[in-house]
Amino acid sequence: MLVEFDIVERAQAGDAQAFNQIVQAYRRRIFGTVSRLIGRPEDVEDVAQEVFIRLYYSLDQLRSPEVFEPWLYRLTVNAALDYLRKRRKRKLESRVADLSEQQVMMADAAAGSKAEVDEKEKARIRELVDSLLSGVSDEDRLLLTLKEVEGLSLKELEKIYRVNENALKVRLFRARQRVLRAYAARRGEEARKGSDDER
Amino acid sequence: MNGDNRHLEQELDRLLAAYRDACEAPEPGADFMPRLWARIESAQSWTERLWKWANGLAVAAAAASVLLVVYQVSSRPQPDFYTATYVESLMAQTEAELAPVELAGMASEAPPEQPLP
Numbered sequence: 001m002l003v004e005f006d007i008v009e010r011a012q013a014g015d016a017q018a019f020n021q022i023v024q025a026y027r028r029r030i031f032g033t034v035s036r037l038i039g040r041p042e043d044v045e046d047v048a049q050e051v052f053i054r055l056y057y058s059l060d061q062l063r064s065p066e067v068f069e070p071w072l073y074r075l076t077v078n079a080a081l082d083y084l085r086k087r088r089k090r091k092l093e094s095r096v097a098d099l100s101e102q103q104v105m106m107a108d109a110a111a112g113s114k115a116e117v118d119e120k121e122k123a124r125i126r127e128l129v130d131s132l133l134s135g136v137s138d139e140d141r142l143l144l145t146l147k148e149v150e151g152l153s154l155k156e157l158e159k160i161y162r163v164n165e166n167a168l169k170v171r172l173f174r175a176r177q178r179v180l181r182a183y184a185a186r187r188g189e190e191a192r193k194g195s196d197d198e199r
Numbered sequence: 200m201n202g203d204n205r206h207l208e209q210e211l212d213r214l215l216a217a218y219r220d221a222c223e224a225p226e227p228g229a230d231f232m233p234r235l236w237a238r239i240e241s242a243q244s245w246t247e248r249l250w251k252w253a254n255g256l257a258v259a260a261a262a263a264s265v266l267l268v269v270y271q272v273s274s275r276p277q278p279d280f281y282t283a284t285y286v287e288s289l290m291a292q293t294e295a296e297l298a299p300v301e302l303a304g305m306a307s308e309a310p311p312e313q314p315l316p
Binding site for chain 2: 048049125128149
């Protein structure tokens with residue numbers, strides 16, 4: 001726990017100062033988790049704010065301060081899930097916006113300093129993983145990210161999802177297999193493209 | 200095939216690790232807390248407005264129902280059927296049924312009228 005139980009209890013009782021302390025303590029962690037869950041640095045702050053707003057309005061539903069952290073994770077996962085659903089809908093509605101975003105990124109990449117090259121490479125990895133993860137449902141995407149990227153244990157995931165370990169294992173295995181197949185297909189495509197270029 | 204699969208698994212693990220590094224959390228902006236509180240307060244004022252509006256609506260609906268009941272009670276004259284007691288209604292019904300029979304009997308049994316001297 002990054003804060004004492006009594007601070008959580010005070011925040012539950014409506015103490016704004018205590019709520020501020022919780023936000024200050026968990027802000028970095030939530031930013032990091034949200035960043036890995038959604039993969040879009042530009043939207044992290046908005047989603048993180050949504051998490052803390054939900055925290056503020058649902059603090060009175062928290063049964064005991066001991067379960068605060070898994071509960072905060074659950075709020076984070078739900079806010080990220082809502083964001084991903086909205087994004088998926090937006091993507092379906094307008095693919096033109098994505099194209100222009102890609103064009104902007106390509107223009108930016110043309111600049112060429114070391115930091116820019118690094119940033120370009122990071123953006124490429126984010127895009128690649130994002131497209132691989134888009135092959136599974138948003139729920140499975142978040143579960144897989146929490147396990148494989150965030151590094152949470154099955155025990156921790158059990159507390160967050162309130163589902164037994166075996167069910168989580170099955171879901172994780174299926175999601176990973178699907179992502180693996182998408183990755184293999186992509187590698188195959190790249191290899192074919194490479195051999196075509198050589199010719 | 201198994202070797203290929205294991206190789207792909209390892210590559211995917213490396214890619215996910217690289218993704219973790221590529222997703223550095225941005226630093227929270229200086230206005231993070233003020234913006235957060237502004238959003239909380241705006242949501243609060245919205246819920247308060249909604250609550251007031253719902254209360255107003257409930258009071259108006261209650262007043263309208265009372266007025267409607269008063270109007271219905273005062274505008275419609277009650278027929279006797281609803282105000283009379285059971286005995287009174289029974290009596291009224293019996294009287295209505297017996298009256299013609301009584302009159303007919305009286306007409307046949309009555310002595311002829313004598314002219315006055």
